[in-house]
Amino acid sequence: xxxxxxxxxxxxxxxxxxxxxxxxxxxxxxxxxxxxxxxxxxxxxxxxxxxxxxxxxxxxxxxxxxxxxxxxxxxxxxxxxxxxxxxxxxxxxxxxxxxxxxxxxxxxxxxxxxxxxxxxxxxxxxxxxxxxxxxxxxxxxxxxxxxxxxxxxxxxxxxxxxxxxxxxxxxxxxxxxxxxxxxxxxxxxxxxxxxxxxxxxxxxxxxxxxxxxxxxxxxxxxxxxxxxxxxxxxxxxxxxxxxxxxxxxxxxxxxxxxxxxxxxxxxxxxxxxxxxxxxxxxxxxxxxxxxxxxxxxxxxxxxxxxxxxxxxxxxxxxxxxxxxxxxxxxxxxxxxxxxxxxxxxxxxxxxxxxx
Amino acid sequence: xxxxxxxxxxxxxxxxxxxxxxxxxxxxxxxxxxxxxxxxxxxxxxxxxxxxxxxxxxxxxxxxxxxxxxxxxxxxxxxxxxxxxxxxxxxxxxxxxxxxxxxxxxxxxxxxxxxxxxxxxxxxxxxxxxxxxxxxxxxxxxxxxxxxxxxxxxxxxxxxxxxxxxxxxxxxxxxxxxxxxxxxxxxxxxxxxxxxxxxxxxxxxxxxxxxxxx
Numbered sequence: 001x002x003x004x005x006x007x008x009x010x011x012x013x014x015x016x017x018x019x020x021x022x023x024x025x026x027x028x029x030x031x032x033x034x035x036x037x038x039x040x041x042x043x044x045x046x047x048x049x050x051x052x053x054x055x056x057x058x059x060x061x062x063x064x065x066x067x068x069x070x071x072x073x074x075x076x077x078x079x080x081x082x083x084x085x086x087x088x089x090x091x092x093x094x095x096x097x098x099x100x101x102x103x104x105x106x107x108x109x110x111x112x113x114x115x116x117x118x119x120x121x122x123x124x125x126x127x128x129x130x131x132x133x134x135x136x137x138x139x140x141x142x143x144x145x146x147x148x149x150x151x152x153x154x155x156x157x158x159x160x161x162x163x164x165x166x167x168x169x170x171x172x173x174x175x176x177x178x179x180x181x182x183x184x185x186x187x188x189x190x191x192x193x194x195x196x197x198x199x200x201x202x203x204x205x206x207x208x209x210x211x212x213x214x215x216x217x218x219x220x221x222x223x224x225x226x227x228x229x230x231x232x233x234x235x236x237x238x239x240x241x242x243x244x245x246x247x248x249x250x251x252x253x254x255x256x257x258x259x260x261x262x263x264x265x266x267x268x269x270x271x272x273x274x275x276x277x278x279x280x281x282x283x284x285x286x287x288x289x290x291x292x293x294x295x296x297x298x299x300x301x302x303x304x305x306x307x308x309x310x311x312x313x314x315x316x317x318x319x320x321x322x323x324x325x326x327x328x329x330x331x332x333x334x335x336x337x338x339x340x341x342x343x344x345x346x347x348x349x350x351x352x353x354x355x
Numbered sequence: 356x357x358x359x360x361x362x363x364x365x366x367x368x369x370x371x372x373x374x375x376x377x378x379x380x381x382x383x384x385x386x387x388x389x390x391x392x393x394x395x396x397x398x399x400x401x402x403x404x405x406x407x408x409x410x411x412x413x414x415x416x417x418x419x420x421x422x423x424x425x426x427x428x429x430x431x432x433x434x435x436x437x438x439x440x441x442x443x444x445x446x447x448x449x450x451x452x453x454x455x456x457x458x459x460x461x462x463x464x465x466x467x468x469x470x471x472x473x474x475x476x477x478x479x480x481x482x483x484x485x486x487x488x489x490x491x492x493x494x495x496x497x498x499x500x501x502x503x504x505x506x507x508x509x510x511x512x513x514x515x516x517x518x519x520x521x522x523x524x525x526x527x528x529x530x531x532x533x534x535x536x537x538x539x540x541x542x543x544x545x546x547x548x549x550x551x552x553x554x555x556x557x558x559x560x561x562x563x564x565x566x567x568x569x
Contacts, residue, residue: 274410
């Protein structure tokens with residue numbers, strides 16, 4: 001069997017691709033800028049389009065009302081509450097934007113965990129960090145250095161680049177660990193099938209046991225990582241348990257995901273902050289920005305919840321044969337890991353192509 | 356139960372797909388365009404004046420002038436150059452179609468940005484046609500961002516001007532087709548072509564100028 005060497009080769013390929021990407025990073029820092037663009041390449045997700053015309057109209061409307069609300073603050077401080085409420089609503093709608101890390105967080109949760117609370121906390125932290133990134137960028141650039149739009153765009157580019165590379169790195173790391181776990185689960189299923197087929201019950205059945213003298217056991221000996229599935233782990237489980245669903249959740253990985261997903265400030269927040277600053281109402285802009293973040297967190301949290309729920313549901317349907325449950329779990333996790341990687345690459349390519 | 360799971364999976368997939376495909380306007384532009392003709396009645400060039408919304412205007416002017424002073428064309432020159440320079444690669448946000456065929460533009464000849472007294476920023480640019488083209492019976496002008504990051508709308512009062520056009524040429528604005536009032540077949544068609552996630556959404560949301568010549 002060539003499986004262990006295949007895995008090693010795959011890992012090597014991934015690692016070298018990642019390294020090449022990191023090495024190319026300085027050259028990537030200069031994003032292709034579309035005319036009149038704001039911030040770190042929002043809308044650079046590659047494709048363009050809309051979910052519904054209604055949603056688009058709603059968002060445009062919200063932005064215009066927010067502008068009016070900021071100006072109303074001059075005579076009426078109570079307008080701040082309206083502004084905060086509008087910001088929250090804007091965030092809920094706006095979280096669908098490609099750079100909002102929504103998909104990244106959801107996929108990460110799908111790949112790693114079934115604990116809803118963690119998913120919601122991650123979504124909240126990423127959204128807040130994104131708000132903080134915008135406040136830090138505009139606050140630092142405009143308030144302290146009196147920077148221009150071009151300078152702020154360049155700073156936002158760097159933050160976006162860091163975010164995209166971080167997402168790619170996390171996706172590659174997830175794909176590597178989850179891919180290994182998937183191969184291990186495949187091995188476990190094969191061994192089980194072989195054991196059953198070898199038994200008297202299926203004697204004479206048209207399919208025969210695959211040779212098991214090497215392969216899976218040999219692989220386990222070579223890859224003792226915590227991701228490898230020991231038959232003892234899930235072999236006796238009757239219900240889906242945490243180990244089968246969410247192997248390998250780590251707060252370190254989660255923190256990296258939050259930073260990668262949240263370190264790119266969004267264009268809407270930058271515009272709002274600069275506008276509020278120009279009106280002499282920077283604090284109101286900060287309040288609106290964090291209200292937007294809260295709204296974003298609601299949408300992202302909902303999707304993280306849906307991701308975890310969908311995975312749990314898929315597990316329930318796969319239930320019956322425990323090795324199959326494990327295989328399904330690893331399969332879902334591996335696909336989710338590839339999604340994270342794909343999102344990161346798409347964001348980076350989008351920014352590079354200026355698409 | 357299985358069907359419910361399938362539905363959920365589909366919904367989730369749609370969410371994720373929409374995430375990558377979703378853009379909405381961050382910048383709003385009010386468009387005034389001039390179409391200039393050659394002495395022998397061919398279309399020679401387009402001149403755009405784009406007025407930006409308050410938010411983008413304060414972003415563009417940030418840090419460029421002393422408080423209380425307007426940002427002049429001189430101060431704006433680098434930003435105007437950056438924006439004008441990037442226009443070719445995204446098709447100038449401009450589509451001029453004669454007999455259903457898009458005409459090619461040459462490099463921009465004149466451009467500037469300035470802050471108006473009402474603090475809104477104007478971008479002016481001239482797009483010459485690569486070779487002047489006869490207008491035919493009618494032609495159409497579309498100003499739009501296919502990615503819909505920028506929402507271009509023709510100005511309410513003064514959207515279009517024809518300069519030394521052949522006598523009898525008239526311009527009118529065609530708003531995007533509303534979905535109501537069409538027959539069911541077209542309705543479902545435009546639902547899928549117009550509202551489903553896809554490329555060039557901005558084009559579908561844009562108004563058009565139609566110029567008819569005798």
